[in-house]
Amino acid sequence: xxxxxxxxxxxxxxxxxxxxxxxxxxxxxxxxxxxxxxxxxxxxxxxxxxxxxxxxxxxxxxxxxxxxxxxxxxxxxxxxxxxxxxxxxxxxxxxxxxxxxxxxxxxxxxxxxxxxxxxxxxxxxxxxxxxxxxxxxxxxxxxxxxxxxxxxxxxxxxxxxxxxxxxxxxxxxxxxxxxxxxxxxxxxxxxxxxxxxxxxxxxxxxxxxxxxxxx
Numbered sequence: 001x002x003x004x005x006x007x008x009x010x011x012x013x014x015x016x017x018x019x020x021x022x023x024x025x026x027x028x029x030x031x032x033x034x035x036x037x038x039x040x041x042x043x044x045x046x047x048x049x050x051x052x053x054x055x056x057x058x059x060x061x062x063x064x065x066x067x068x069x070x071x072x073x074x075x076x077x078x079x080x081x082x083x084x085x086x087x088x089x090x091x092x093x094x095x096x097x098x099x100x101x102x103x104x105x106x107x108x109x110x111x112x113x114x115x116x117x118x119x120x121x122x123x124x125x126x127x128x129x130x131x132x133x134x135x136x137x138x139x140x141x142x143x144x145x146x147x148x149x150x151x152x153x154x155x156x157x158x159x160x161x162x163x164x165x166x167x168x169x170x171x172x173x174x175x176x177x178x179x180x181x182x183x184x185x186x187x188x189x190x191x192x193x194x195x196x197x198x199x200x201x202x203x204x205x206x207x208x209x210x211x212x213x214x215x
Contacts, residue, residue: 016083067120073171077151081163088159096156103149110143
C-alpha cells in the first residue's frame with residue numbers, strides 16, 4: 001500500500017495550492033520540489049516500515065482518537081507551509097531541509113527499532129518489552145521527535161510563519177500529551193525499571209549515555 005499512498009498524499013498535501021492557484025507562484029521554486037520529494041519519501045518509507053509494526057488499532061489503546069488528531073495536525077502544518085510560503089534566507093531553507101531529512105530518518109529508525117511493538121496508538125503488546133538500548137538510550141520518544149522535526153523542517157523550508165505557529169500550537173501539545181500517556185502506561189507496566197530509565201533519559205532532547213542495554 002505504500003506505493004499508491006505516495007501520489008494520493010501528494011495530492012492531499014497540495015490541495016491548498018490547487019484550490020487557490022498558488023502552484024503557479026511556487027512552481028519555479030526549487031523548495032517546492034524538495035518539499036514534494038521529502039513528503040513522497042516520508043509517505044513511502046513510513047508506509048513500508050509500518051508493515052513490521054503492531055496492529056493498527058489495538059483494542060487496549062488509550063486515547064484512541066489521538067492518532068487521528070496528530071495526522072490531520074501534521075497535514076495542517078504541510079498545508080500552511082505551502083499556503084504561507086514566503087521568501088526566506090538560504091540558511092533557513094537549508095536548515096529546514098536538514099530538519100526534514102533528520103525527522104524522517106529518526107522516525108524510521110524508531111519504527112525499525114521497535115518493530116511490532118511500535119503502533120500509532122498508545123498501547124502495550126501482551127509480551128511487551130522495555131527497550132532502552134540503541135536509539136532509545138539517547139531519548140525515550142524518538143518517533144515523536146522525528147514527527148516534530150518533519151513539521152519544523154517543512155515550515156522552515158518554505159519560510160512559513162503560519163506553519164511554524166500551527167506546529168507549535170497544535171502538533172507539539174499533541175505530541176507532549178502522547179508522551180505523558182505513554183510514560184504513565186510504562187510506569188504502570190514496568191514500575192521502578194521505567195522510573196530509573198525515565199530519570200536518566202530525556203523524552204525529546206538526546207544526550208549521550210554509554211553502556212545502556214536492551215532489557
